[in-house]
Amino acid sequence: MSVHVHKDNSCFSLSSSGFFLLCSESRECEDGFKIINRICVDEDECVSLSLCGDNAQCFNIPGSYYCTCDKGFRPHTPNFTATTGQCEDINECFEKTFVCSGDMVCVNTIGSYNCSCHQGYYDSGRTDSPCADVDECLSSVCAVHSSCINTPGSFFCTCYPGFHKLENGTCEDINECNDPGICGTNAECINRPGSYRCKCHQGYSNYGNDPSKCIKMNCDEFKIEADMEEKLKHLLTQLRKSCESLSGPDGGRxxxxxxxxxxxxxxxxxxxxxxxxxxxxxxxxxxxxxxxxxxxxxxxxxxxxxxxxxxxxxxxxxxxxxxxxxxxxxxxxxxxxxxxxxxxxxxxxxxxxxxxxxxxxxxxxxxxxxxxxxxxxxxxxxxxxxxxxxxxxxxxxxxxxxxxxxxxxxxxxxxxxxxxxxxxxxxxxxxxxxxxxxxxxxxxxxxxxxxxxxxxxxxxxxxxxxxxxxxxxxxxxxxxYPVQDTFELVLITRVGLVLSLVCLFLCILTFRFCRSIQGTRNSIHLHLCVCLFIADLVFLCGISSTHNRVACAIVAGLLHFFFLSAFCWMLLEGVQLYRMVVLVFHTTLKHLYMYAVGYGVPLAIVIISAISYPRGYGTDRHCWLSLEFMWSFFAPVCIIVVLNSFVFVITVWKLAEKFSSLNPDLSNLRNIRGFTVTAVAQLCVLGGMWVFGCFLFQHEGTQVLLYLFTILNSLQGALIFIMHCLLSKPVREEYCKLISRICSHKEKKYSEFSTNLSSNSQRPLRSDQTTGESKI
The missing domain is CATH 2.60.220.50 (Chondroitinase Ac; Chain A, domain 3)
Structure with a gap:
């Protein structure tokens, strides 16, 4: 450190070796120094706080000083010097040197700035959305008869319905009754705070909706008549009381x-x-x-x-x-x-x-x-x-x-x-x-x-x-609408039924007079063919007799009975085959039991059905069962088909066991096997026919299904004749004997006739008589 002295060397500088010269008392130090003990020492101007002013810092230097503004401030004037202070605040918000996140705003402070939310928002502390809306409506900020509606950053007040806002911001009731037409001519208007009521006249009502107009009530709509049901009368009584209450002077509800x-x-x-x-x-x-x-x-x-x-x-x-x-x-x-x-x-x-x-x-x-x-x-x-x-x-x-x-x-x-x-x-x-x-x-x-x-x-x-x-x-x-049958379909039906009737008639004659096949199974076949013959004959002659309701119902009843009877006789055939295989060969069923099942069960079903629903017999299109009554036929048929199928399965199973036994009776077993095959085929023919017949009588069958039903129906009698007559060896032998007898009988008659004729015409030629007979 050195001490400055005057140039005339009245004071000496302090040397580095610690020597210094004293100044004479008659001499003075330079500016910024003062004499202390005859020595010029630097004076600290920063001791005086007013040199740099507010918001500035004073820094002393040898012989002088200088001023600097605090952070966030700057010199007030351009000629700011080290000795003339006066700093002013920097407005960061104006100069856009601030950093605020999201929707926050800048607020300037002395020497700095703050980031704050807009009015009506508060700092939520969240980084993604730091400002949240203030719900001003949580506090009572609106006048009486008004409601507060919060908006983002603000709110507003609106009067309740029936009130209007005055200039001073308060809400006043509106007198709706000043409008003469608000309740119409059928009611009296009564004003209420914020609303009004239409008091209906006698005989009018607004159904308890007070501000609504009144309409005329007609309680005579709930008039009770003498021929009404009691429960309907009771209901009308309740409704009339309610109507009269609504249209009364008090307008009850x-x-x-x-x-x-x-x-x-x-x-x-x-x-x-x-x-x-x-x-x-x-x-x-x-x-x-x-x-x-x-x-x-x-x-x-x-x-x-x-x-x-x-x-x-x-x-x-x-x-x-x-x-x-x-x-x-x-x-x-x-x-x-x-x-x-x-x-x-x-x-x-x-x-x-x-x-x-x-x-x-x-x-x-x-x-x-x-x-x-x-x-x-x-x-x-x-x-x-x-x-x-x-x-x-x-x-x-x-x-x-x-x-x-x-x-x-x-x-x-x-x-x-x-x-x-x-x-x-x-x-x-x-x-x-x-x-x-x-x-x-x-x-x-x-x-x-x-x-x-x-x-x-x-x-x-x-x-x-x-x-x-x-x-x-x-x-x-x-x-x-009735489905119109085509000419081809009608022709096939009639020709097929005639063919079926001829074949069934031949079957009946065969089963009745062919002695070599007489037995329980033959009796079942006979009654089966009789039932089918009568059913087909009735079907051919009376299925379209819809002009007479009684006759149509009788035809439908006969068809119902004989078709069910045919299925019952098929069930008996299955039972007979089961007894022959499972129980003992050549076992028979009593005729009384067979008649009870073959004719008694169908008769009981028809009687019960006719009593329970007589209108089910006969329709506008066919003399058959109505759609809603078809179950009385198809339900027993389905039961019989299921039972017969079950019996046939057991029969075939038992036949297989007997064929695999050590000493089988092959001749009897082969006969029973043939019986079973024909019985199953017979069931398939009749059962399959009625599967398609179901669609036919329900008016829903397509032409293909109608033709299938017609063809199966026409082949029904022919197939039974083929299976039970032409494919049966004893029957074929009887047919051959019958044909041979018929042919021989005709040949004998022709021979006798020719012989007599020759004898009469050539009587003189007696020598040629023997030769003539031999030639004939």
């Missing part, structure tokens, strides 16, 4: 859900007990359901209500708003779908509420089979579409559940736009030459199913779509 449950409980009882037996009762029932839904629908609380009971399924949609609803509305049940628009549901006037309902009945289709009346218009239209079929031959049946569609619009006889209904078929059948679907509704005025105003949009084997211009109770009607 019941729970719509409770009324709906009571309605379906009553309808279940009506349908379950089979009380709907005629068209008039059906009209009363459907009309009651429709009027009930008009009463109950507006009282339901939920926007959509679904209810399912044992016999009913319903879906109801309700809307309540000051403005009419728009758009489409779709309802569905287990078997139907209803598609319309809210404009159609509302109609021309909108009281403030609207509803639409779809109700389907699970058992009404089966109950209504007894009164399938079709309107004349529908029949004429179908006859024009199918001019090749006589109208009297067409049969109709419902192939869907009945569904009722109801809307709040009272004018539904002619809708501005058609509605769509899609029905699920109860029986899957595609349209064909014999099946045609049509959309119908129940015409209560005429008590018939009618197709007026309903068109079939599309159809397949499982569903049918309908487009209707009015509302009511709808269903899908299936028209069954």
């Amino acid at each position: 019941q729970a719509g859900e409770e009324l709906l449950e009571n309605l379906f409980t009553s309808t279940d009882e009506l349908l379950l007990d089979g009380n709907i037996t005629d068209g008039e009762t059906l009209s009363q029932f459907l009309d009651t359901v429709e009027n009930s839904m008009r009463l109950i629908g507006p009282q339901l609380k939920e926007p959509v209500t679904r209810m399912e009971t044992h016999n009913t399924f319903a879906e109801v949609a309700v809307t309540r708003n000051q403005t009419p609803p728009t758009g489409s509305v779709i309802l569905s049940t287990d078997s139907a779908l209803f598609n319309t628009s809210w404009e159609t549901v509302v109609g021309k006037s909108y009281p403030g509420f609207a509803f639409v309902a779809l109700v389907s009945y699970k058992d009404l289709d089966s109950s209504s089979h007894q009164f399938h009346k079709i309107s004349r218009t529908s029949q004429e239209q179908e006859s024009r579409e199918r001019s090749d079929v006589k109208k009297k031959h067409v049969t109709y049946q419902l192939n869907s559940k009945v569904a009722t569609a109801v809307v709040s619009n009272p004018e539904t006889k002619q809708l501005p736009e058609p509605v769509t209904l899609v029905f699920t078929h109860t029986e899957e059948r595609a349209e064909s030459g014999s099946v045609v679907y049509s959309c119908v509704f129940w015409n209560e005025a005429e008590g018939v199913w009618s197709g007026r105003g309903c068109e079939r949009a599309w159809s397949n084997s499982t569903h049918t779509g309908c487009s209707c211009s009015h509302l009511s109770s709808f269903a899908v009607l299936m028209a069954l």
